Amino acid sequence: MRYVVKTPRFQLSNEQVELAKRLGISQDFLRLLLGRGMSEDSLYDYLHPSLDKLSSPYEIDGMKEAVERIKQAIANKEKVLIYGDYDCDGICAISTLMLYLRDKLDVFYFIPDRNKDGYGISVDALERILAYHSPKLVITVDTGITAVEEVEFLKSKGIDTIVTDHHEPQERIPDCIVVDPKVERKGFFDLCGAGVALKLVEALGGREEARKYLDIVSIATIADVVPLKNDNRIIAYYGLKQITKSPRKGVKMLLNQESVSAQDVMFRLAPRMNAAGRLNSAMKVVGLFLETDYFLLRTLTDELARDNAQRQELCEKAVESAKAQLAGINFNDVGIIVLKSNEWEAGILGIACARLVEEFKRPTVLFARTDDGELRGSARSIPQVNIFELLCSLSEYFTGFGGHAQAAGISMNEDKFDDFVKAANKSLLDMRDKLDFTHEISCEMELPFDMDFLSFAKELELLEPTGYQNPRPTFLVKAQGLRFDRIGFSQHVKYVAKNIELIGFSKFAPCLAAKTGRVDFEISL
Structure with missing residues (x-):
């Protein structure tokens, strides 16, 4: 295991010391913020x-054109x-527009069935809808x-x-x-799908x-792993406050707790919301x-809890099965993991991919075979590899794909x-010199053992809500010679x-070495 410290405890200038005083923060906390690349002007x-x-x-x-067309639809009672996606982001985006327009x-x-519709x-799903309904306008x-x-x-x-x-x-966009x-990438463009829906409601x-809908959109913003900065940070910040102060009945039942953090959304709420769409239909969510x-x-929240338990079991089996396929492989020749x-x-493969990425430090694509013989899968990546760009360069192999830098969905003929495995692996190995497949742990700063940890931990709460590109920090401490007691x-x-x-x-095994040699640990406060 190798530790990398991103920000040394560098000497602050006199102006920066004064800035810390004006902001009411410690010098170490200012170092952390500046070490994350924030400008001094943006800190307040x-x-x-x-x-x-x-x-x-x-x-x-x-x-502007969308607002005009929707206002026309409202005027004519059309x-x-x-039509939304089956994940937490799609569910929240649908809910936001439904509440505003209903x-x-x-x-x-309508939410497609992941296993039937992909x-x-x-067109197949649209034909089924049009057999029973006659909309004049479709909003995706x-x-x-x-x-x-x-x-x-x-x-x-x-x-x-x-x-x-x-x-x-991609190269062509729909004629509508x-x-x-992300088409023109003006201003802040890293919103999630529900964030775009919120902007549409604001324009209308x-x-x-x-x-009124910040609570719903904050859930999607956190769950869809978009950068928690600029608009997204504001949405998540106020949305979480809204959930804590006056939660919607369904969310309160599902979480059953007083205060809600970004970690609660990511690890407790979002998985339960996503579970239904991973196993069958997300319409009910x-x-x-x-x-x-x-x-x-x-009834709904009980169903979602059961769905999530089943999802966890299926995911665990998929991860173990994938690791069995990888047993004995020489990873020096592996730039990307691709398995079927x-x-x-198919619905649980995104989570399984993420688990394998974390363990093996490689982009990962997992496929399940559908009843019609097609392969449907999910892809997750390491920070240095934009998986969407990689898939674009290999699009000839797919019947369909979509996604963003760190996650994607794919369908292909078996x-x-x-050929896809060979081409994808070659692409990754060709840029091996730009990648780091080592098992390293990145820490924000090294902290001395004599500092006031409690005060610093309270300051770290100012980082919330934490998540993608605004993570909860980890710190390096030198543990040489310290006495650690085993818990039972x-x-x-x-x-x-x-x-x-x-x-x-x-940490019991590595702590044995701390008595006689140099041992470092990463800590969270």
């Missing part, structure tokens, strides 16, 4: 998020379909930027389309109104109206935000699998001193 806004600092929705191309026109929603919009959320043929299909039926999405566009900040009804009846919500199995469920007969240890108590999970 970072430490004091304000809704007044949200960017204008009209910075996104297509917003029937409108909201008393203004005839609106309904990723994104499909968290999907649609690659739906060129599907939009043409809708156009042939006399149906208008507004695509709202946040995923990366498109609201995706004003910022005060949009504030929207009720978490739309329903108010106690008994309906109790008849026994895996006869392309072996477990592999965990504890160290107690006047100014700090450390709990080391699974």
Whole structure:
């Protein structure tokens, strides 16, 4: 194990010492913020998020046209379909638009079945919908930027389309109104799908109206792993406050706790919301935000808890199965992990991928075989590899794909699998000199054992909400000669001193060496 310290405890200038005093923070905390690349001018806004600092929705191309078309639909009382993705982001985006539009026109929603319909919009799904409904307008959320043929299909039926999405566009974009900040990349463009939906609501009804849905959109912002900075930090900050102060009934039942943090959303709420879509249909999950009846919500939250337990079991089996396939492989010749199995469920592969990326430090793609013989899979990556760009360079192998820098969904014919594996591995090995596949742990700073850890830990709360590109910091401490006591007969240890108590999970073996040699540990406060 190798530790890398990103920010040394460098000497602050006199001006920076004064800045720390004006901001009311310690010099070490200022070092941490500056070490993260923040400019001195941006620190106040970072430490004091304000809704007044949200960017204008009209910075996104297509917003004006989308507002005009939706207002036309409201005036004419048209029937409108909201078509969204099956993950937490899509569910939250649908919920936001449904809550805003449902008393203004005839609106309904659809979420594709991951296993039957695959990723994104499909003509087959649209045909099933049109057999029972006659919308005049389709609004996509968290999907649609690659739906060129599907939009043409809708156009042939006399149906208008507004695509709202946040995923990366490909060479062709649909011939309709498109609201995706990544098309022109003006201003802040790293919103999630629900964030784009929130901008649309703000453009339609004003910022005060949009504030009503910050709690819903904060869940998607955290769960979809978009950078927690700028607009996203503001949305997550105020949304979490809203959830804690006045939670919606469904969220309160699902979490059953008073205060809610970003970690609660990421590790408790989002997995339960995602579980239904991973196993079958996510349609019911929207009720978490739309329903108010106690008994309906109790039934729903119990179902989601059961779905999540099943998802955890399937994911564990998939990870163990994947590791069995990797047994004995020489990883010096592996730039990317690509595996398939008849026994895996496509819906849980994203989580399994993330587990393998964490353990093996390689981009990972896992495929499940569908009933029609097609392979459907998920991809996750390491920070140095933009998985979407890699897939774009290999698009000839796929029947469909979409995603962003760190995650993607893919479908392909099985006869392309072996060629894809070779091509993807070659692409990664060709840039091996730019990658680091070692098992290193990155720490923000090294901390001395004689510092006031309690005061510093309280300061670290100013970083919340933490997440992607605004992580909870870890610190390096030198543990040479320290006495660690084993906790019972477990592999965990504890160290107690006047100014700090450390709990080391699974650290018993390395702590034995701390008595005689140099041992370093990463800690979180």
